Amino acid sequence: MSTNKKKMRNAAIISAPKPLDLGGNTILVGHPGVDDQATMYSWARVQAIAAKAKLRGLLTDEDLDGLSPARQAVLIDRFAKAKASGAVATVNDDDLQGVLMSAPGVRMMVYLASRRYSPEITQKDLESLITEENAMAVFIAFWQATTDPIEPDTDPELAERLSQDPATGLPN
Structure with a gap:
């Protein structure tokens, strides 16, 4: 099987929709695509910056209510530059993880x-x-539903690699 066919097959296995139970309501979810991941990152970044700005008393919920995420990002960026003189730091991985693990972050994902x-x-x-x-229980169920591992018994090449000694490449 060609490399491209393997990638397409693996992508189909990973991205096939799976059921996610939300308190008696079952919805289908699939592995987020590249566009979805970019949207999620942008949204999480805006939320993290807003949280930092609010912690410093720079912005209130009223300042952000009713604005699209893109407009929120512009407002926060301009406000932070004009008023905070660098008080709103750049967003780090911990900030993003905090947003993603919150109820609004899980809902967005x-x-x-x-x-x-x-x-x-x-x-x-x-x-x-x-x-x-x-939120944490839903996140775990969501993670399990959208990151379906490829089992060795469904991928002969993977099974063969797992049966080899990593140092020598010889069968175990």
Whole structure:
């Protein structure tokens, strides 16, 4: 099997939609695509910057309410540069992880991963299904549903590599 065919087959296995149970409601989610991941990163970055700005008393929720994520990012960037003189630091991995592991972050990930397969689900619907109390459990279930490992028994080449001694490449 050619390398491209293997990649396509593996991508199909990984991206096949899987059910995600949200308190009695089951929706289909798939591995987020590149566009979804970029959207999630941009959204998380805006949220992390907003959180830092709010912690410093620079912005309030009223300043950001009703604005799209893109407009929020512009407002935060301009506000931080004009008023904070560098007080709003750049976002690091811990900041992003904190946003992604929060209930709003999990809701956004689930929404982006479900919109192709469960278009009837809205972000508003997810607000009542994913709360601060169950966000971590939903995140774990989401992670398991969207990162389906390829088992050695379904990939003969992988099974062969796993049966070899890594140092010598000879069969175990």
